[in-house]
Amino acid sequence: MGGLDPAFVREKLKVYLIAGSKDTSSPLPVVLNEAIAGGITLFQFREKGPGAMEGQMKEALAMQLLKQCRNSGVPFIVNDDVDLALQIDADGIHVGQDDEDAAEVRKKAGKNKILGVSVHTVEEAYTAVEAGADYLGAGPIYKTGSKDDAKKESGPEWITEIRRNGIDIPVAAIGGINAGNGKEVIEAGADGLSVISAITMAPSPYQAAVELTSLFKDSKSR
Numbered sequence: 375m376g377g378l379d380p381a382f383v384r385e386k387l388k389v390y391l392i393a394g395s396k397d398t399s400s401p402l403p404v405v406l407n408e409a410i411a412g413g414i415t416l417f418q419f420r421e422k423g424p425g426a427m428e429g430q431m432k433e434a435l436a437m438q439l440l441k442q443c444r445n446s447g448v449p450f451i452v453n454d455d456v457d458l459a460l461q462i463d464a465d466g467i468h469v470g471q472d473d474e475d476a477a478e479v480r481k482k483a484g485k486n487k488i489l490g491v492s493v494h495t496v497e498e499a500y501t502a503v504e505a506g507a508d509y510l511g512a513g514p515i516y517k518t519g520s521k522d523d524a525k526k527e528s529g530p531e532w533i534t535e536i537r538r539n540g541i542d543i544p545v546a547a548i549g550g551i552n553a554g555n556g557k558e559v560i561e562a563g564a565d566g567l568s569v570i571s572a573i574t575m576a577p578s579p580y581q582a583a584v585e586l587t588s589l590f591k592d593s594k595s596r
């Protein structure tokens with residue numbers, strides 16, 4: 375079981391921006407500020423891919439983004455890099471099936487950090503719950519250009535399947551999600567919409583975040 379109150383995690387997952395320095399044309403801190411002003415509820419620092427920062431540069435950027443998030447009450451999650459997350463006292467960590475084992479991460483992080491785990495099968499979902507995940511990352515729902523090794527898109531049916539199997543923990547849907555298709559993903563049972571390009575590639579990251587936020591106002595979210 376996860377360490378945090380599921381109702382708190384559900385609220386935070388709603389508009390979940392994921393980004394690293396290679397995902398934006400303007401500097402990432404500028405995009406993050408706009409997205410925060412537009413209403414994002416959670417941020418994941420995902421610094422990977424060709425040309426990604428490493429070492430001190432990566433840590434310095436993480437610290438800067440963490441500070442922006444702390445000033446705005448937006449929890450800050452680190453993708454993959456458990457050591458960095460613990461070193462800077464991030465609010466949480468997201469790991470996938472090829473990353474550090476989720477149960478080990480839970481042990482290292484303690485019960486007060488948000489732990490997210492990517493899942494692609496019902497079996498993986500049960501295992502993630504056992505390992506102490508606070509939320510599941512479920513995707514790719516639609517085709518994505520933001521992750522080279524993404525699996526084939528599942529459609530919102532993957533979320534429905536998770537719920538049909540009685541898995542009730544918070545779920546963040548990911549992959550090709552935007553303001554045009556987000557509503558059907560929420561209606562399939564997702565608690566949150568995780569996006570990279572819908573915000574980082576938008577002409578106005580602020581406006582994109584506002585539009586994603588508005589999907590929760592009149593949707594039958596759980």
Ligand SMILES: Cc1ncc(COP(=O)(O)OP(=O)(O)O)c(N)n1
Pocket residue numbers: 392418420453454468469470471472473490491492510511512513521546548568
């Ligand atoms: C919210 C969320 N869901 C899924 C992922 C993907 O994690 P992973 O499969 O480990 O892939 P990378 O992001 O590390 O390339 C995620 N990061 N966030």
Ligand SMILES: Cc1nc(C(=O)O)sc1CCOP(=O)(O)O
Pocket residue numbers: 392492511512513514515517518519520521524525548549550551568569570571572
């Ligand atoms: C980081 C990530 N993980 C995925 C998964 O399926 O696990 S899809 C993805 C990329 C999401 O970017 P965009 O919103 O631009 O499609």
Ligand SMILES: [Mg+2]
Pocket residue numbers: 453454468469470473
């Ligand atoms: Mg990963």
